[in-house]
Amino acid sequence: MSNRNLKQEFISLIEKHQGIIHKVSRMYCDKEECRRDLFQDILVQLWQSFSSFNHKSKFSTWMYRVALNTAIAQFRKDKKNNEDLTPDVPVNVPEEESFKEKEDRINLVHKAINKLSKAEKAIIILYMDDYSYEEISEISGLTISNVGVKINRIKAKLQKILKELEYGL
């Protein structure tokens, strides 16, 4: 396949699955600038690694691996700000709640997620994106039973953090 065709195939696949890059960038960066940089880094890394994609696994699975590996390996410039952040997250919420309440809830969830470690974020993002334990195992390299145990722990931790944030503990 010529480089031009390869690039077109890549761009089509990215257009279809770009939500993964947005989710990973949001998960690992609280600030807009950091998110933009990480998005760019992931996109470039995906393109540079595309020739190694062997079509044996699903594209989305392969994409998640590269995206998470890039996010984990990034330098965090804004570490100090992470402790006290109100993420500048664009919102898209159901209509029945007041805008302010929904915005607060989304910010709270992102703030809680941001307090997880890099490894925990990698597992929970896959779970929240409705990946099965088998798929999470395939991406992370953990055994299926370990994935189950770890997800339960992270869920409990996340709920605890949320409770602390809600009640200002």
Add this chain to the structure above:
Amino acid sequence: MDFDEIKKTWKNSFKDDELLNKEEIEAKLKIKSKSNIALGKVKRNYKLELIIGIGMSIYFIIWMLIYISDEYKLLLSLFTFLFFGTLISFTWRNYNKVRKTVISSDQLKPALVKTIKDIERYVNFNTSTFSKYLLLPFAICFGMFIGIFVGVGEEGMNAVMEILENRIIRIVIILVVLSVIFIPFSQYMTKKMYKQHLDELKQCLKEFEEFED
């Protein structure tokens, strides 16, 4: 908030209007941005060291060929070439190992092990005994030697030898003082740039290993 609610809220926080079309994706691929990942930084530093090393060696050799007397210019140029050649070849060897490396599409843990190894190779070289106690003092000696040569001007090698003989203690003291200042400084800079990040990655790897316990 139960977990289903957390999940729903998280999913709802992504807007469709953030999605890029094909043209925008292609445009982003054309942007030559500075990568913020560790491997990108290591590659950039190797490149910078190579450019500086090659530039300095060319500058010194040309300078010697023009200003040093015929008697010593060949010897000193050869000496300079060997010094910078060794330095550049070490840097090139290490750079060559990472220059075509891209972020792995392996599973997270093996990919992390590989990333740590790549960064450690860079840090280890800069913090090695060879680099600390041989390369750096040698570079200082070289700089001092060139300085003396510039200082004596037309008087040539005899004047240089005279200075070395008469002021050897002073020269050794300067060498020791400069080494005492520059060795910790270079170690501090390497650690500042990479150590903290390396520790973070190792902590992450440790977590993945603990997941398996």
